[in-house]
Amino acid sequence: MLRNKSEVTMKAEFSGKRLLILGAGIMQGPAISIAKDMGLYTVVVDADPRAPEAAKADRFECIDLKDKEGIQALGAKLQSDGGLAGVMTAGTDFSATVAWVAEKLGLPGIPYAAALNASNKDRMRRCFAAAGVPSPQFTTFTTKSLGRAPKKLPFDFPVVVKPVDNMGGRGCRRVNSSKELADALPETLEFSRSGKAIVEEFMDGPEFSVDAIVNNEKIMVCGFADRHIFFPPYFIEMGHTMPSAQDSAVIQSILEVFFAGVRSLGISAGYGAAKGDLKLTPRGPMIGEIAARLSGGYMSGWTYPYASGVEVTRGAILAALGHPWSPGPDRNRTSAERAFISIPGKVRSIHGLDQARKTRYVKNVFLRIAEGSPVRFPENNVTKCGNIISAAPSRNDAVNAAEKAARKILIRLAVNQKETDAFLAPRAGAFPPDAFSLPADTHAALKSLPVQPIPNLLRSSAGELSRIGIYPFPEFTECKIRDYAGRTPRESLEIIRVITGLALPIMEGEIQGIVLDRNFWNALIRGGYQGGIYFIDTLLKKLNKKRGQNNQ
Structure with a gap:
């Protein structure tokens, strides 16, 4: 929404002018909406005609974002047909295409060579080294x-x-x-x-993300977030929180390195944006990388506006138009983004979305999967299942809300999937990690539990399915450990009961009928609630098949 008189005047100034936006995915949604709110006519390009935000554009063109000449030709046609005020992107890796088009058509932007420096990590590292900017x-x-x-x-x-x-x-x-x-x-x-x-x-230490608008040598920081990285040897961002928990002196030391990096790449010699990932190492702040665009990962379009009240995307649009912008926080809140993930397999059903959306302080639930979707344990930041975004007056409230909502979203997997079977099978190696990392004494207790092959369980299947029980494992169920989403063993067991609809009592005294033993506990420890449900669903399918054969 336009918030003051100057923005009303600006809307009149921009009314009907055309802005070319690269990308029609979720990350470009805020740019399209804000540009239209500013009175601009949005021309959006994407290789996918079914991209999520394509219908929001005033005009959509199906062009691959790698095709800089094709996008340049579109821009030239727009110029000849009535004018083109600017070109921009957010959250894509095609800032070089933006810079190419801007340079060729005489539009505001950053030098094409600077965009190449920020798009190619070899060139980037050489620029840092030549300028003495701390980097590996x-x-x-x-x-x-x-x-x-x-x-x-x-x-x-x-x-x-x-x-x-x-x-x-x-x-x-x-x-x-x-x-x-x-x-x-x-x-x-x-x-x-x-x-x-x-x-x-390898740079050891906490990691941070920075968003900035650049305006003819002026670098305006518009967001500084703590990144939460997990699952080595990969670097999976399971969320970010802003503002940072670091003190102002540490933040300033990191920003000084960021500024030097932006200048060394040549990004500041124009109009655009810069996004940096930096680490605070034992040797001091060091740059992981800098991109010549606003961040993806929901930071520039969601968490920073929620935390500050400032639409950094508006600043990026103004930069693309060669227009000055002066950000200023309107409020002081905390916004947290958290991801939810799955073990490998195929989605049978998704539960808890409404409960997650109704969690206090939750602003958005982004789902990247559907029933029937293949899922895998993430090895990069594009294979997660979805994201939660919260905003609250305090850091604790924002973080707790996002993490609580993420735990409410439950993904049940289809049975007879080779990827799931392989994941749950005994294995050696550190990745993917077990959902629960057992202490040594608990692991020893697990080995002492009875175990019998599935065919033996099927032979002991007298009685109703609702009477299936679980062999006691108090060393685990009473343990204070949590899985990678923060669920306790008891909470995971309760989820299994709710999703399967089975009572699944812990069997005490004389044990009869179907009793889930060490194999079940192994599946739960390895794959969390998903592993436990998959084990039971597989067992029930085999049991029903056996009963069907017996009734023939």
Whole structure:
């Protein structure tokens, strides 16, 4: 909404002018809505004609965002047909296309060379090194150089391998040895459009995201968030919280490095945006990467406006028009974003969405899956199942609301899925992790539980299904550990009872009929409530099949 007299005047000034927006996904939704609110005529391009926000545009064109010449041709036609005021994007990896079009058509923007510096991590690291900006040492590999990779890197393990030209953590992981590196590089290179990857020093320490608007050498910070990264060796952002919990001196030290990085890439020599990921390492603040656009991950379009009252996307649109902007927080709240995930398989049903939406302080629930969708344990930031966004007067209220709502969303998996069976089978290795990480004594108690093959359980199936019980495992059920979403063993058991509709009592005294033993507990520990439900659903399907055969 327009909030003051100057914005009403601005709307009159912009009324009918055309803005070209790259991308029609969820992350570009705020840009399309705000541009229209400003009186601009929105021309939106995306390779997918069914993109979620395509229908919101005043005009939609189906063009691949990599096709900079095709988008330039559209922009030139718009100029000749009545004018084009600017071009922009938010939350995509195509800032170089934006800069190319702006430069070719004489529109406000950042230099194309600067956008390339911010889009290619090899170029980016070289710019940082030349300017003395704190960032990790690195070396570059290509598909052609794999067979002659050096036996020794110029820096020590652990290291991080990542494609030079992708986003969302695709193909990015930590490796701890030469053998792991040799195994990881081919996979990483598959995610690179140019067939290049960088290997760089691993930076230890908390991570932060920064959003800024750049306006002809002026860098205006519009958001600083704590990032919450999990599941090594990958770097999965399970959420962010803003404002940061760090004190002002630490934040300022991180921002000084960010400013230096933005300048070294050449982004500040124009009109646009910059998004940085930085770490506070034992050596001080260091840059992970800087992009020449606003952030995705719901930060620029949702959590920052909720926390501050400031629409940073409006600032990015004004920058694309060559117009000045002066942000100023209207309120002081906390906004938290949290993701929810799944073990591998195929979605049978999704539960708890309404309860999640009704949680106090929850503003949005974004669902990225549906019944029948394939799901996997995330190895990057685009394979999560959905996201919760909250906003509250206090940090604790915002964080608790988002995490509580995320725990309410429950994903039941279809049976007879090879990916789920493989995930729940006994395995060696650290990834994906067990839902519950057992203490040594609890693990020893698990090994002492009785176990019998599924066929034996089926032979003991006398009686009603509702009388299925569970063998006691108090060392686990009374344990204070939690799964990666924060659920306790008791809470997970109760979820299993609710979703399956079975009472599933813990069997005491003489045990008869179907009793879920160590195999069930293994499934629950490995896959959380999803593993427990999948085990029971598989057992019931086999049991019903057996009864059907007996009744023939």
